[in-house]
Amino acid sequence: MAEHEPQIQITREGYRAVMRIQLTQSKTTAEKRWAQLKAQSWPPWKHERTAMDSFITPEYGMTRVGVTLRRMREAGYGMTAWERAAEMYAGWDVDGTPTIQTRAYMRTEGIPNGPETEVWVARISATRTAQEAWAAYLAYEDAKLPSNPDVLLAIFKKLHSEEQRQAEASGKQHARKSKHVLPGDRREVEPLPPSIHLYTYTRTPVPTVDSFHRQLCISGVTLSGPTLAFIVANASRLQLGFHYLETSPYKPAIHRMLSLDPHVDANDIPVPVFTAVIQLLCRFPNVPMAKKRHKPRPIWPTFYSTEPLLVKQSLNLRHPLVFALELLHIRRPTFRPAWNAVLRGLVHQQTLKSMRFLGESGEMQESESDSGLGNEKGAILAYRLVRRTLAMLQELHVDLDMYGFHYLCIAVENATLACCRILQRDIGTNLAQADQHVADRSAVREAVDLLRSSSHSKRLKNEFALLVGLDTEASQTTPADARLPRLLLAPSTAVLHAYVRALGWMADYAGILAVVKFTVEYRMELLTRQAQERNAEEMVRKVIVATRVFLERSWLENGDGGKVVRETDLQDGDRRLQNLRRLHLPASADTVAEVQALIETVPEWQGWASDEEVEEYCSDWRFRHVRDMS
Secondary structure: OOOOOOOOOOOHHHHHHHHHHHHOOOOOHHHHHHHHOEOOOOOOOEOOOOHHHHHOOOOOOOOHHHHHHHHHHHOOOOOOHHHHHHHHHOOEOOOOOEOOOOOOOOOOOOOOOOOOHHHHHHHHHOOOOHHHHHHHHHHHHHOOOOOOHHHHHHHHHHHHHHHHHHHHHOOOOOOOOOOOOOOOOOOOOOOOOOOHHHOOOOOOOOOOHHHHHHHHHHOOOOOOHHHHHHHHHOOOOHHHHHHHHHOOOOHHHHHHHHOOOOOOOHHHOOHHHHHHHHHHHHHOOOOOOOOOOOOOOOOOOOOOOOOOOOHHHOEOOOOHHHHHHHHHHHHOOOOHHHHHHHHHHHHOHHHHHHHHHHEOOOOOOHHHHHHOOHHHHHHHHHHHHHHHHHHHHHHOOOOOOHHHHHHHHHHHHHHHHHHHHHHHHHHOOOOOOOOOOOOOHHHHHHHHHHHHOOHHHHHHHHHHHHHHOOOOOOOOOOHHHOOOOOOOOOOOHHHHHHHHHHHHHOOOHHHHHHHHHHHHHOHHHHHHHHOOOOOHHHHHHHHHHHHHHHHHOOOOHHHOOHHHHHOOOOOOOOHHHHHHHHHHOOOOHHHHHHHHHHHOOOHHHOOOOOHHHHHHHOOOHHHHHHHHHO
């Protein structure tokens, strides 16, 4: 600003805008070095590990936000609650003690519920362990301040993260594999220090989310808005989530909504709470909605007020996913997280096991259990519901975001792989495993029809074009548009990997070639996006390895379709054989060579996939399952 004449003065709002951006960014090299020197006790003062560390002063630990705050004070602006909260996220409390530098998103206008609320939210959030956060919350209670939903939301997030950490440590959940990330750069809380004398004193033990909610209810505190939405969406059990809804001020409206009453006023139930209900239902697709609860007069769907909107599809409304779709069809929200929750639930592997119960009776047909095609039929049915969900979104003029597109790719992969298994089982290519009596012929017919249609691949590619902002019919960029971003969104490496897998299972080699051309043309935008991801290098290699695997069909014997195509006695006109042959034949040598040449033009991608990488990638259970059935 100083180079302008006259100089442009930065207002308080301008300084805040700069700090808001700085708070969302990961730590710099100097900030990481300072964070590594912090003691495990609280407050986290600098702990010198070597003699060289004595030369590192607190000035070295001044973060970018701290520098901006200093410049703001030099310009004559005083510190308000907003700036004090920003300073806590930057690593320093208002009393001069250190905190944990934490990435955060701060609202420009601040929290309206009291001038000091934002300070306490930051004080709870800028901690490493649930014990440190609970100590900060107890200090908030000791200050005799009134209960505040934003403060409660901050502590609920810490308590929920601690429950997740304990579940992973006990083996109940798969531990997340990621590089070491410093505290404050991730949402997960840290475990307690190894020594008891490093613990933070609290007058009461750290509670669970459920026990803390009960304490609040006893105290007369009623949760609403985002705080209620958070604990409902992340409830450990389906019944517990509905219990939280019973204690909310929205109980009458929620009861009418769960009774499928189309006359419920949308304003009676806030969007975050409605979205939380959808997320709750989709997290427990294997729990039947008709399960009895122990408490009397529960909130539970009674299905008496209106005819189901999906009744023509003969689906069981007591299945959580079907019921979630009914609620979305009635409310018709344009808020994407609610729709993404349904899409995510439909592609989860555990969900496919319960899809066989989607029938109107809610009971699995005997033929399905006998034929062993339950998961395959579930994957196809899930894909049908995904397409129905996309049609509903199209009616609302809502495009998929990156998460929704990712789930669509997984749904296509699941359905294509299921069709392949059904046809392999029906043909009985391996006489030792042949099943000549597949009870449900409709599954075979549906698998044939799904594989022979090219509309699924076209839909996937059209959704990708809408996601990134590609216009195949547009002319070349004019000079006036040169300063505009070339993409609406640079897809993550995880999305590109899922996209390549979906096209690969469908044997759409032209589509894979188009993806590679896209990544080469927009490599600068993608490299910028990858710089923000933790495991970008690993995921980029996965994309390249997947490209080679699906082009060469590396998981099949000799990579040429194996015995599935060559040793069958069926006539060439058999549609089942035609579909399997198309899925198992590799891409042409010219296509593989062209893709390899394109990939090798980008040095950051480290060249073509090696044989060792291909072998490791093909050890996945999906490839082994298809190969074993061949």
